[in-house]
Amino acid sequence: MSAAVNPVLVESWRGPLVECVHRGAVAVCTPDGSVEFALGDITRAVLPRSAAKPLQALVLLESGAADAAGLDERHLALASASHHATPEHVALVGDWLAGLGLGEGALRCGAHAPKHRASRVALARAGTAPSQLHNQCSCGKYLAKRLLNRIYFIVFGTSGGRRSYQKTPATAGPAVMINLLQRLMPSPSSNPGRLPA
Numbered sequence: 001m002s003a004a005v006n007p008v009l010v011e012s013w014r015g016p017l018v019e020c021v022h023r024g025a026v027a028v029c030t031p032d033g034s035v036e037f038a039l040g041d042i043t044r045a046v047l048p049r050s051a052a053k054p055l056q057a058l059v060l061l062e063s064g065a066a067d068a069a070g071l072d073e074r075h076l077a078l079a080s081a082s083h084h085a086t087p088e089h090v091a092l093v094g095d096w097l098a099g100l101g102l103g104e105g106a107l108r109c110g111a112h113a114p115k116h117r118a119s120r121v122a123l124a125r126a127g128t129a130p131s132q133l134h135n136q137c138s139c140g141k142y143l144a145k146r147l148l149n150r151i152y153f154i155v156f157g158t159s160g161g162r163r164s165y166q167k168t169p170a171t172a173g174p175a176v177m178i179n180l181l182q183r184l185m186p187s188p189s190s191n192p193g194r195l196p197a
Helices: 049-063 073-079 087-099 117-125 138-151 172-184
Strands: 008-014 017-023 026-029 035-039 153-159 162-167
Touching: 049 073, 049 138, 049 172, 073 087, 073 138, 087 138
Parallel strands: none
Antiparallel strands: 008 017, 026 035, 153 162
């Protein structure tokens, strides 16, 4: 099993006992992609999960969707990470949805209590049930993709030297992200000691 090769990077303690350990691999690369330092099996494919959210934010910037929707650094910060559902986070998610003419139901991410303890306690004391706006992934995973699918345009063709544009189908956001990832990440068959230029 590959995981046995990887060193323990994190220990989680409960009182005086180690509750669990997390193994992993680390690679530090130079700008040209050469591996400067490595621990563990850096050639093994990984599932980055929420660590991919900054790439989603990059797609918002690269595609022009962030500018078209009037997003600022607060929106991009939410798109880049999971949030803890503080009142500020929840309000920003709600405003972002409203700016797109969408309601909470557009998120389809499920509701859960805020990760932020004080916000969770305040919600419970108020007798208010958590909503999808409190979901830690409501921006990074769902709202950013909704924005891309809603306003991203692609070049459809040229006619007489002029570009024509067509609104993309609902698969546009994922397609743009896949294209970006293919440019940024090596394929499994590429040289494992180097990253793409």
